[in-house]
Amino acid sequence: MEVRVQNVRKEFDRFPALHDVSLDIASGELIALLGPSGSGKTTLLRLIAGLERPTAGKIFFGNEDASEKTVQERNIGFVFQHYALFRHMTILENVSFGLEVRPRATRPPKAEIRRRARELLDLVQLSGLEKRYPSQLSGGQRQRVALARALAIEPRVLLLDEPFGALDAQVRRELRKWLREIHDRTGHTTVFVTHDQEEALELADRLCVMSQGKIEQVGTPDTVYDTPQSPFVFGFIGESSALPVTIENGDIRLEGRSIGVSTSEPNGSAQLYFRPHDIELIESDAALSGHVVTSRRVGGTRRVELDIGGAHRVEIDLPFDHPAAERSQIVFRPRRWTLFPDR
Numbered sequence: 001m002e003v004r005v006q007n008v009r010k011e012f013d014r015f016p017a018l019h020d021v022s023l024d025i026a027s028g029e030l031i032a033l034l035g036p037s038g039s040g041k042t043t044l045l046r047l048i049a050g051l052e053r054p055t056a057g058k059i060f061f062g063n064e065d066a067s068e069k070t071v072q073e074r075n076i077g078f079v080f081q082h083y084a085l086f087r088h089m090t091i092l093e094n095v096s097f098g099l100e101v102r103p104r105a106t107r108p109p110k111a112e113i114r115r116r117a118r119e120l121l122d123l124v125q126l127s128g129l130e131k132r133y134p135s136q137l138s139g140g141q142r143q144r145v146a147l148a149r150a151l152a153i154e155p156r157v158l159l160l161d162e163p164f165g166a167l168d169a170q171v172r173r174e175l176r177k178w179l180r181e182i183h184d185r186t187g188h189t190t191v192f193v194t195h196d197q198e199e200a201l202e203l204a205d206r207l208c209v210m211s212q213g214k215i216e217q218v219g220t221p222d223t224v225y226d227t228p229q230s231p232f233v234f235g236f237i238g239e240s241s242a243l244p245v246t247i248e249n250g251d252i253r254l255e256g257r258s259i260g261v262s263t264s265e266p267n268g269s270a271q272l273y274f275r276p277h278d279i280e281l282i283e284s285d286a287a288l289s290g291h292v293v294t295s296r297r298v299g300g301t302r303r304v305e306l307d308i309g310g311a312h313r314v315e316i317d318l319p320f321d322h323p324a325a326e327r328s329q330i331v332f333r334p335r336r337w338t339l340f341p342d343r
């Protein structure tokens with residue numbers, strides 16, 4: 001099911017948690033809402049679910065205006081970070097629950113409900129644990145039950161709010177891969193909230209990067225990483241350094257000195273962003289030059305922090321066998337960079 005969020009605003013007691021947010025989610029895609037804590041991810045998810053009403057704007061499911069519809073009418077599957085399973089019910093009963101409570105007219109026969117619940121437990125690789133209770137499962141297993149339960153009602157849209165947030169790093173990584181596989185098999189339209197960029201980059205077809213109640217950028221993980229559209233996105237996704245530069249007739253300067261790269265941007269001040277691996281060592285006076293502050297080998301490269309002119313710190317990657325002795329001087333220039341003009 002395609003979902004369209006159209007000019008949605010949400011205020012809590014006049015505090016705007018979302019400002020004029022628009023987002024088209026394609027049928028069958030897995031989109032990640034990514035942003036720091038407080039950026040409005042959960043609020044957007046709850047609006048799509050129907051747990052909150054927008055202050056302004058509309059939400060469409062396909063061509064149907066769902067803005068005034070209830071959670072049940074929207075037929076949504078949910079998994080939250082701490083989605084408590086029913087403690088007094090077995091795993092099989094938990095997964096069956098959503099179908100058991102349907103009105104008689106749309107409720108499948110009992111045997112059919114059990115069959116479907118078993119099939120879903122098989123899908124989430126928990127066959128054989130039907131008779132256990134939630135307390136007898138690990139955290140990762142419980143979240144897989146929660147997902148099976150969400151899928152049991154054959155939802156039109158699946159909403160996951162930091163579902164692996166409470167689990168340890170290794171279990172998270174396993175579940176991430178597993179969720180991607182399940183998604184590829186079932187093809188549900190899925191909205192996944194996370195503040196973990198690695199999780200979003202690895203899992204999602206597209207990212208929706210949020211900050212302070214606004215969408216900063218929407219695109220594939222590659223597009224967002226390679227062409228960030230704002231300083232926020234450049235700084236939030238991947239590693240980067242920023243320098244305050246001026247542009248003078250195409251020449252990019254730091255504190256009056258040319259850094260050896262040029263631009264067609266108009267004269268003025270700007271922030272120059274680049275990633276640690278997007279640099280080259282050169283021998284020239286027109287370049288950036290700094291002193292090594294810290295240097296550490298990370299696998300196949302050496303990550304070096306440089307102090308430039310006593311006022312700026314940047315990080316660059318060098319070959320791991322580069323000596324990069326403390327306080328030694330390194331001369332380089334960015335190979336790829338982005339300028340964000342100051343307003």
Ligand SMILES: Nc1ncnc2c1ncn2[C@@H]1O[C@H](COP(=O)(O)OP(=O)(O)O)[C@@H](O)[C@H]1O
Pocket residue numbers: 012013015016017035036037038039040041042043044
């Ligand atoms: N029910 C609420 N009442 C008042 N403020 C809220 C409520 N829910 C969220 N907020 C505020 O809205 C902003 C966005 O919150 P939220 O959507 O939970 O962010 P995220 O999920 O990205 O951490 C925050 O400043 C938060 O304090």
Ligand SMILES: [Mg+2]
Pocket residue numbers: 041042043
């Ligand atoms: Mg949240």
